Amino acid sequence: MGSLRRHEGYLLIDNRESPGVSDAMLHTVWPPLPPGAGCGMFEAPTITCSHCQRVVILNPLRTRDRAYCPKCDHYLCDACGVVLIQSGTCRPFAQIIDEAMEKAVKGADNG
Numbered sequence: 001m002g003s004l005r006r007h008e009g010y011l012l013i014d015n016r017e018s019p020g021v022s023d024a025m026l027h028t029v030w031p032p033l034p035p036g037a038g039c040g041m042f043e044a045p046t047i048t049c050s051h052c053q054r055v056v057i058l059n060p061l062r063t064r065d066r067a068y069c070p071k072c073d074h075y076l077c078d079a080c081g082v083v084l085i086q087s088g089t090c091r092p093f094a095q096i097i098d099e100a101m102e103k104a105v106k107g108a109d110n111g
Helices: 078-087 093-110
Strands: 009-015 040-048 055-057
Touching: none
Parallel strands: none
Antiparallel strands: 009 040, 040 055
């Protein structure tokens, strides 16, 4: 098993040559960005939740553990982490898409 860092992405916002974006404007985007990220240059690692495909900007100041699914060997967003704890079921997004495709094919065969 390799390092979980292999799943990380990278976010770069470079406003060094412009007035930047106000903090009020940053609060309108998802995922939310930290204050000051719209001015100057902002760099942060990201992960994509394997269960819902939500992109999470990793906060280097976070002290609690990040949700992790040992069955699919990926980090999860907080919402999917709660579902995993409650249900104990791993449902990666790829599995959800496969199930939907199979259902669509079966529906097309019956029509």
